[in-house]
Amino acid sequence: HLEIEGKSYLNFCSSHYLGFAEEPRLKQAAQAAIEKYGMGTGYRTLAGTHALHVELEREIAHFKGTEAAVCFSSAYAANASAVQTIMDK
DSSP: OEEETTEEEOOTTSTTTTOGGGOHHHHHHHHHHHHHHOOOOOOHHHHOOOHHHHHHHHHHHHHHTOSOOOOOSSHHHHHHHHHHHHTTO
């Protein structure tokens, strides 16, 4: 949240507007993942594809009932890839 002239607003310019950083279950899951996998960027462009990327995409494809899925590190990367695919370039 941010406050403007005494009134509280959701801050959609932040990656914290849903309050996930303070959710106890997510904190515990993040701590468990760090203990199991260590720390890293998570970005394929910097660190390569991790087994967790493959597992996540497989689970998403199964959930959606599709042959495969791909996850992007940002909305910009997803949109740029989608536009290139749609434009066949």
